[in-house]
Amino acid sequence: MNTPKRYLITAALPYANGLKHIGHLAGAYLPADIYVRYLKAQKRDVVFVCGSDEHGTAIPIQATKEGTTAQAIIDKYHPIIEQNFKDLGIEFDIYHRTSDKLHHETASEFFKTLEGNGDLETKTSLQYFDEATNTFLADRYIKGTCPNCGHNEAFGDQCEKCGKSLSPEELINPVSTLSGNAPIKKETTHWYLPLNKHEAFLREWILNQHQNDWRPAVVGQCKSWIEGGLQPRAVTRDLDWGVKVPVAGGDGKVLYVWFDAPIGYISATKQWAINNNKDWQPYWKDADTKLVHFIGKDNIVFHCIIFPVMLKLHGNILPESVPANEFMNLEGDKMSTSRGWSIEMDDYINQWIKKENGGTGLADSLRFYLTSISPESKDSEFTWKGFQESVNGELVSIFANFVNRTWVLMHKLCNGKVPPIHPDLLDDEDKALLTTVQETKDKVTALLEQYKFREAQFEVIHLARIGNQYMQKKEPWILAKSLESDTTAQAKINNCMHGCLQLCANLSILINPFLPFTAKRMCHLMKVVDKMLDWENAGKFNLLKVGYTLRAPELLFRKIEDVEIEAQLAKLQSLLTTKNSTMDTATPQAESASEEKALKPEIVFDDFGKIDLRVGTILEAKKVEKADKLLELYVDLGFEKRTILSGIAMHFSPESLVGKQVVVVANLAPRKMRGIESKGMILLAEDAQGKLHFVQPQEVIASGSSIS
RNA sequence: GGCGAGGUAGCUCAGUUGGUUAGAGCACAGGAUUCAUAACCCUGAGGUCACGAGUUCAAAUCUCGUUCUCGCUACCA
Numbered sequence: 001m002n003t004p005k006r007y008l009i010t011a012a013l014p015y016a017n018g019l020k021h022i023g024h025l026a027g028a029y030l031p032a033d034i035y036v037r038y039l040k041a042q043k044r045d046v047v048f049v050c051g052s053d054e055h056g057t058a059i060p061i062q063a064t065k066e067g068t069t070a071q072a073i074i075d076k077y078h079p080i081i082e083q084n085f086k087d088l089g090i091e092f093d094i095y096h097r098t099s100d101k102l103h104h105e106t107a108s109e110f111f112k113t114l115e116g117n118g119d120l121e122t123k124t125s126l127q128y129f130d131e132a133t134n135t136f137l138a139d140r141y142i143k144g145t146c147p148n149c150g151h152n153e154a155f156g157d158q159c160e161k162c163g164k165s166l167s168p169e170e171l172i173n174p175v176s177t178l179s180g181n182a183p184i185k186k187e188t189t190h191w192y193l194p195l196n197k198h199e200a201f202l203r204e205w206i207l208n209q210h211q212n213d214w215r216p217a218v219v220g221q222c223k224s225w226i227e228g229g230l231q232p233r234a235v236t237r238d239l240d241w242g243v244k245v246p247v248a249g250g251d252g253k254v255l256y257v258w259f260d261a262p263i264g265y266i267s268a269t270k271q272w273a274i275n276n277n278k279d280w281q282p283y284w285k286d287a288d289t290k291l292v293h294f295i296g297k298d299n300i301v302f303h304c305i306i307f308p309v310m311l312k313l314h315g316n317i318l319p320e321s322v323p324a325n326e327f328m329n330l331e332g333d334k335m336s337t338s339r340g341w342s343i344e345m346d347d348y349i350n351q352w353i354k355k356e357n358g359g360t361g362l363a364d365s366l367r368f369y370l371t372s373i374s375p376e377s378k379d380s381e382f383t384w385k386g387f388q389e390s391v392n393g394e395l396v397s398i399f400a401n402f403v404n405r406t407w408v409l410m411h412k413l414c415n416g417k418v419p420p421i422h423p424d425l426l427d428d429e430d431k432a433l434l435t436t437v438q439e440t441k442d443k444v445t446a447l448l449e450q451y452k453f454r455e456a457q458f459e460v461i462h463l464a465r466i467g468n469q470y471m472q473k474k475e476p477w478i479l480a481k482s483l484e485s486d487t488t489a490q491a492k493i494n495n496c497m498h499g500c501l502q503l504c505a506n507l508s509i510l511i512n513p514f515l516p517f518t519a520k521r522m523c524h525l526m527k528v529v530d531k532m533l534d535w536e537n538a539g540k541f542n543l544l545k546v547g548y549t550l551r552a553p554e555l556l557f558r559k560i561e562d563v564e565i566e567a568q569l570a571k572l573q574s575l576l577t578t579k580n581s582t583m584d585t586a587t588p589q590a591e592s593a594s595e596e597k598a599l600k601p602e603i604v605f606d607d608f609g610k611i612d613l614r615v616g617t618i619l620e621a622k623k624v625e626k627a628d629k630l631l632e633l634y635v636d637l638g639f640e641k642r643t644i645l646s647g648i649a650m651h652f653s654p655e656s657l658v659g660k661q662v663v664v665v666a667n668l669a670p671r672k673m674r675g676i677e678s679k680g681m682i683l684l685a686e687d688a689q690g691k692l693h694f695v696q697p698q699e700v701i702a703s704g705s706s707i708s
Numbered sequence: 709g710g711c712g713a714g715g716u717a718g719c720u721c722a723g724u725u726g727g728u729u730a731g732a733g734c735a736c737a738g739g740a741u742u743c744a745u746a747a748c749c750c751u752g753a754g755g756u757c758a759c760g761a762g763u764u765c766a767a768a769u770c771u772c773g774u775u776c777u778c779g780c781u782a783c784c785a
Contacts, residue, residue, distance in 0.1 A: 215713095217713050217779090220711085220713060301780090377713085380720080380721095386720080390734085393734065394734080398747090398748085401745065402748085405747085408743060458722095462733090465733095468747095471743080475743090478743095480743090625709070627782075627783040628783070629783060630783055671785060673783065674709090
């Protein structure tokens with residue numbers, strides 16, 4: 001394989017509206033960091049960029065809610081997230097931010113270039129507009145009832161409760177969050193990126209050129225988009241938080257956050273170049289640069305479809321690979337910040353690394369476990385028990401124990417110095433050790449080049465296991481008992497310990513990308529400079545000079561105690577049991593949920609009088625074909641029988657509904673769904689668990705009875 | 709419903725273009741050992757490769773169907 005001249009590695013920009021959890025860490029930042037550390041050990045020319053994504057509508061909304069400003073929010077989270085990464089050994093060359101002036105200039109230039117080349121289209125459409133505040137309403141500024149789960153505080157782009165992506169038009173009873181009024185529709189003009197014009201390019205580039213070297217899930221996801229028919233995507237919004245649209249007609253508009261965020265990789269590179277007196281341009285323009293995006297699977301479409309189209313139009317290079325990870329679950333359930341079901345990096349740092357018995361070893365312990373369960377090919381699951389077993393059973397017992405027993409024996413049997421080799425007494429096992437190290441190096445190298453970090457780390461641990469086996473066979477502690485009777489005993493001990501020590505030196509090099517703090521501590525034990533960690537040194541057995549005095553043994557890691565694991569589990573458990581009472585106040589999003597329960601605007605009696613509510617009896621019920629959520633009900637209203645569709649198939653089986661009495665909005669305008677006309681609507685109440693209950697009379701009464 | 713990714717030992721996962729007896733780690737059982745953080749080392753037990761057909765001399769691997777999980781998408785008055 002040709003070695004690229006330089007590398008540009010990106011990790012998804014974290015959204016600066018809150019803390020990030022270990023799922024994010026395992027998904028993008030940790031693998032990226034491992035890859036970069038490996039490349040740097042190979043002395044490759046590499047820049048690792050990341051930064052805060054600080055635009056989008058969620059941030060100003062959150063600001064309004066918390067009674068502060070958008071600027072204050074990003075200024076709060078940007079440094080915390082940056083520090084969290086540092087504490088976990090994620091070492092970016094630059095951690096930039098999209099609110100920076102340099103980014104605004106870069107994104108503006110990018111947009112202007114595309115616009116100037118005629119690569120963007122404009123389209124005028126009707127959008128929600130708040131007359132009271134005289135502003136167009138971005139998705140996040142509109143709330144209403146979620147059509148999916150019935151949650152009545154869903155946003156225009158997404159329902160926080162069920163996680164469903166929405167468009168504002170889908171919301172039931174939309175309300176402006178600025179004024180509380182119902183918005184009107186008004187014409188506005190926006191710029192669009194016509195993805196449909198680039199289908200041939202995408203098809204060729206992804207489905208032909210990369211169908212084998214990209215992960216199946218990534219290619220599959222792209223294929224799904226391409227086959228599904230690409231649509232033009234709006235790249236601007238009516239909002240005043242973000243990068244201003246820099247062309248005529250752009251007043252009051254900003255670049256849509258997904259358009260401006262990936263450009264953040266470019267502006268971050270520029271800032272890095274300024275800081276280091278380098279030229280940024282080759283990194284984004286020269287064909288001999290290898291660009292790699294590390295992301296989670298939720299970001300595939302942006303990094304494989306949209307951003308590449310933007311890059312191509314703008315004359316930049318395309319990513320060589322996008323090794324997207326799947327998701328990491330936690331103790332049997334999806335991680336979710338809003339539900340509190342997650343382990344935030346900040347929490348882990350405070351509860352483990354920064355405790356008295358903590359330290360950077362625990363940063364590496366987390367890195368180790370997360371890599372060992374890295375969701376590279378399918379969703380994986382973080383469990384505290386697994387964390388404990390993995391750390392205690394492999395990291396401590398195999399790896400650290402080998403280093404420790406080597407050090408202890410070396411001090412006991414070799415005066416704390418690197419012993420000399422006695423070539424005449426070297427046997428096959430001694431020689432095989434060197435070969436094994438070289439083979440392991442080759443394996444690890446190949447695996448890292450293929451982004452198979454889980455397996456690569458396993459190989460390094462396996463090498464330590466081989467060290468244990470080697471020592472067990474040689475039994476230097478037994479030889480030590482026969483020093484007087486066997487004149488070759490000391491020489492044999494020396495050979496064994498020399499091999500073990502050189503193996504430790506090799507282990508420190510190979511483990512360095514994964515566990516950088518540990519590698520540094522091993523250098524300290526060996527009294528060597530960090531330069532020894534250069535990848536080219538792996539496979540050599542002369543890294544520690546004969547006669548060199550090494551430091552006294554120190555434990556690299558501590559074990560994870562049962563009580564600590566129980567405490568963490570108890571914390572999650574308490575979340576489960578108190579969820580219903582605390583959920584509404586646990587997080588800012590949830591706070592908005594309680595707010596959402598606020599009453600709708602007052603109506604007069606006449607408004608109510610327009611609604612004709614009737615008691616109905618369900619005569620038949622069946623699933624609507626080709627729809628997951630729809631049930632087709634045949635309801636007796638006394639004066640007539642009619643078909644009503646209801647999106648409750650996930651909650652009730654059709655058989656269980658026959659004979660049930662329900663309350664029907666009888667004079668609702670008919671609506672066609674899935675080809676079937678629905679005449680009315682059935683009322684349901686939702687409890688705190690999200691379970692649906694029919695509203696019905698206490699006793700069975702005549703169908704058609706009116707309700708008032 | 710459409711599309712995508714998965715289903716291999718109790719658990720976490722490998723299995724490249726179809727080729728002896730389907731592998732590894734953890735956990736479990738037995739043994740050995742004491743230099744080491746009750747760590748290490750050896751041995752063992754364990755799987756109808758989701759299910760059913762088909763192609764083939766030969767299928768975990770290719771084809772078709774069924775089923776379950778996850779994601780995207782449609783459906784939600």
